[in-house]
Amino acid sequence: MTPAFYRPLRLSAAPLFLSIILSFGSPDHAQAQISPFTQALAAAAGQDDTISAFYRARDYRTLWTGAADAERRNALLSALLTAGDHGLPVRRYDPAELMAALQAAVTEGDRGRLEVAMTRAFLDYARDIQTGILVPAKVDAGIVREVPLRDPLANLAAFESGSPTAFLKNLPPKDPEYARLVKEKITLERLIATGGWGPSVPAEKLAPGASGAAVVALRDRLMAMGYLRRTATGSYDAAMENAVQEFQRHHGLEADGVAGISTIEEINVGPDVRLRSILVALERERWMNIPRGQRHIWVNLTDFSAKIVDDGKTTFATRSVIGKDVPDQRSPEFSDVMDYMVINPSWNVPRSITTKEYLPLMQRNPGAAGHLQLIDSRGRVVPRGAVNFNAYSARTFPFSMRQPPSDGNALGLVKFMFPNQWNIYLHDTPSKSLFDREVRAFSHGCIRLADPFDFAYALLAKQTDDPEGLFQGHLKTGRETVVNLEQPVPVHLVYFTAYSSAKGQMNYRRDVYGRDQRIYEALEQAGVASAPVQG
Missing domain, CATH: 1.10.101.10 (PGBD-like superfamily/PGBD)
Structure with a gap:
């Protein structure tokens, strides 16, 4: 395998190298002024904008290959030797190849190319172990998580200014689950x-x-x-x-x-x-290398559960139902913030359900789905008898549909909102029997909770001495009521098929x-x- 630092100079690097020559005068004069090390480093660095900017800013001083760089060099090689333990692609920053190149380097040109190769290995390793190898949405469109990428130049600056070993040790996710x-x-x-x-x-x-x-x-x-x-x-x-x-x-x-x-x-x-589940879980943990919130809600789709976590400990847990395993109904993975709950909610039927499921029913029988109201563009209820459903297609149907608050409402008696572009939320349901199933993938994408009232009480306990009284008082009115959370709570919809229990025992899910x-x-x-x- 050809070492990374022996790759030929790309044409895109030529302008950078030319600018270095021009800054010293004529090419002949430049050759006399610029060392072979700097020439080789500049040429190799020209293949990467970040690396080029880094070395330009430091006047092409070494980070790895100088006499005073041994501590940094050894710290990086030691970290790379353990990359496999983290489930990382070791050959991407092959420490054995770098060590062989160090031993084989004879000329200043060799050293310049090696300098860039080590910087590239550092940046690749830092990115991979901090925030993951893959781009989630490119693997599966249902993983819409925002990966918290770090600034590579900031990583290089922090590495150089502090303890190299300590910096590299602190790169992996801090959550104990990762370890x-x-x-x-x-x-x-x-x-x-x-x-x-x-x-x-x-x-x-x-x-x-x-x-x-x-x-x-x-x-x-x-x-x-x-x-x-x-x-x-x-x-x-x-x-x-x-x-x-x-x-x-x-x-x-x-x-x-x-x-x-x-x-x-x-x-x-x-x-x-x-082991494959563990490797995937490690990657997912790297995608979530963010503060999760001192108090947060953790919805693990594969476990069909929803939990409230306070200071790292689960303080409330309930069973859940997730989206069906069909392309447009699988629950997505993302993080957001829960701001409020709605007691006695109306169900505003999603457009896809209105046109794909209910419109065909009403075209055959205008009275079908009679529990739902037709709503026009001005928000007015439209009588069924005033509409010729067969005159419309799914694209041209001009009405929305809504189910008023009731015990039979599809959302039950409460929903928990963290507004997002996918219109996903947690809610009650009148279909309680589904919670007895082992596999609970039945919804259109939202998360149904087995114990929504207790979930509400646990959330409201942070802002009132009588959470049950507050909740029930609003519930008994029968009116749709918004209750804001005084302290909004981060929500994480995740998908871990491998995770540990509080006692460290591994759990696996399908x-x-x-x-x-x-x-x-x-x-x-x-x-x-x-x-x-x-x-």
Whole structure:
């Protein structure tokens, strides 16, 4: 592989190099005044505007290859040697290649090119470990997260002015979850290298009281995963039932202690597949390398849950329903700020639902969806009998639709607003039975909450001594009422199929929308190393 610093000079770099020559007079005079090191550095730096600006501003002084640069040089190489632990594409800033180039550098030209190569490696590494390798929306249009990119020149300045080792150590996300994911990655890689969790369980269903070879395989698998203490039992006893329940809780399954089809499928997932979830989770953490808020709302789509987190601890949690797994209804991923709640809300039917779902019904039967009002462009209610629905197409239909406040309102009795361009919010629902499902992807994209009143009380407790009384007082009027949050709360809609519990135990969830698979494939294409397949 050709070292990065031996790449030929691009034509776009010529104007920069020419300007250096002109500043010293004629080309012949310039050759006498400019060292071979500066010539080589300027030519190589000309391929990158940021690097060019950096070295111009410092009159082409060294950052890495001078006699006084050893501390910075060694700190960078040491950090690059651990890049693989973070699930980064090591060959992008190959430390072995840089060290070989350091040893092989003979001429001043070699040193100039090496200077730029090390700066490029630093910038690539800093960006990747701070804010991720990929551009989220390019991988999946449903990931509309704003990645908090850092200024590369500011990174270089901060690195040079402080402790090199401390600066590099502080680049990764500070959230403790990131460190736990790195630890789990290393653990899984070691496990894979020694054979994984052993043979898979050859059964579709096993229940307490069962015995035989499949139960022994289940026993061995649970022991290898750390859910069951060492035992020689050949029967599905109480200890195994408890171990299965614990496994189920950590994998988003109904914790009934029976190893049914879903549980067996998850138990048979190999550590190589779990490692892929960890690699994706690390990348997602880097995309979210931002302050999340001392108090914030955390909606993990894959876990079908919504939580209020205070000072790093979950203080309230409830089940949720998310968008259906169809192209225009999957819940997006983004962060915003919740400003207010609406008690006794009206449901303003989204245009897509009005034209795709309700208009065809009303064309067949004008009285269909009678619980919804037709609203004209001036906000007036229009009688159904005054409209010829068949005269309109989805494009030309001039009315909107609204459902007034009621117990049967599609939004239930409260909605929680963080205004955004996707019209996504959290809300109540009259369809309570869906919360008993294991997989809860049924909405048009918004997030339904199983315990919306308690969620409201928890939010309002920060601004009143009687949150339930305040909420219920507004609710009993039957009128649509806006209640502002005196302290707006950050909201994060996330999609983690791998995450740790408060005690550090890893949890895994299914890839509901297939987003993790697309991210993993993109990471592989970017050069992130994958592990060998295990059973």
